Amino acid sequence: MADESKDADLLGRMPELKDSEFREISALVHDKFGIKLPDQKKILVQGRLQGFLKKNSIKTFSEYIRKVRADKTDHELVELVNRITTNHTYFFRESDHFGFFSKTVLPEITDRQASRGVRDIRVWCAGCSSGEEPYALVMLMMEALGSGYAGWNAGVLATDISAKVLAMAKRGVYERDQVDKVPPPIRAKYFKPSGDGGCEVCPTVKKEVTFRSLNLMNAVFPFKKPFQVIFCRNVMIYFDSPTKLALVRRYAKHLEPGGYLFIGHSESLLHEATEFEYVCPAVYRKKA
Numbered sequence: 218m219a220d221e222s223k224d225a226d227l228l229g230r231m232p233e234l235k236d237s238e239f240r241e242i243s244a245l246v247h248d249k250f251g252i253k254l255p256d257q258k259k260i261l262v263q264g265r266l267q268g269f270l271k272k273n274s275i276k277t278f279s280e281y282i283r284k285v286r287a288d289k290t291d292h293e294l295v296e297l298v299n300r301i302t303t304n305h306t307y308f309f310r311e312s313d314h315f316g317f318f319s320k321t322v323l324p325e326i327t328d329r330q331a332s333r334g335v336r337d338i339r340v341w342c343a344g345c346s347s348g349e350e351p352y353a354l355v356m357l358m359m360e361a362l363g364s365g366y367a368g369w370n371a372g373v374l375a376t377d378i379s380a381k382v383l384a385m386a387k388r389g390v391y392e393r394d395q396v397d398k399v400p401p402p403i404r405a406k407y408f409k410p411s412g413d414g415g416c417e418v419c420p421t422v423k424k425e426v427t428f429r430s431l432n433l434m435n436a437v438f439p440f441k442k443p444f445q446v447i448f449c450r451n452v453m454i455y456f457d458s459p460t461k462l463a464l465v466r467r468y469a470k471h472l473e474p475g476g477y478l479f480i481g482h483s484e485s486l487l488h489e490a491t492e493f494e495y496v497c498p499a500v501y502r503k504k505a
Contacts, residue, residue: 234263251460344452345375348386376431389418451481
């Protein structure tokens with residue numbers, strides 16, 4: 218009986234993350250995705266990965282690291298990042314940004330484009346997670362432009378590194394608590410019941426969002442035309458200062474003069490990012 222208890226204890230024991238293994242994981246995710254894992258994140262990383270290792274009969278973190286390195290497609294590395302970062306979001310998170318976009322940015326863009334004889338609105342959501350942000354922006358553009366929306370080449374490009382969250386975003390089905398912040402008139406107009414107690418984004422909105430896989434650490438982004446607006450919110454909190462600065466400079470290259478960059482309220486642009494000027498909390502404009 219004592220031997221059986223000992224065996225059960227061994228079977229139930231979670232693998233422990235050694236300091237050397239944590240440093241190796243940190244180097245992997247930083248080199249590929251720019252994510253900085255300070256030492257105090259070791260317990261978080263261990264906690265978020267232990268269940269996966271046990272479920273997949275992986276006895277040690279070193280064995281897991283070998284599995285990640287052996288995958289030349291980087292799928293395992295992307296899934297590792299998904300497990301140790303937070304993808305939780307909801308519609309109209311940090312709602313003042315959406316108010317500023319609707320009341321200030323959109324009229325400015327449409328007036329400027331109309332004066333040029335152009336009807337093109339280019340918006341990029343970088344690190345779009347499960348899709349709430351790009352869908353909300355399309356809804357606001359449809360509300361602002363009304364029946365004239367069809368006459369604009371608008372819509373939103375939404376990118377993320379995770380195939381899992383992109384699949385969720387394309388599906389466009391959300392739990393009730395994820396849509397609680399949506400104003401009731403917009404919820405009634407742009408959502409429908411999903412059949413499982415949730416809400417689904419209407420097809421007219423879905424077709425206006427283009428979802429693509431993209432690693433923000435790529436040295437070059439594959440865009441031929443500049444954007445007027447880039448949303449990159451609550452993404453750079455995972456990056457160290459040099460990585461953030463390099464990314465912000467790449468964003469500047471892909472924004473029109475006078476274009477807007479939205480970041481998370483817990484983030485800030487470095488003083489060295491001279492391409493931008495401060496507009497209001499977590500909103501910056503590229504200098505003309």
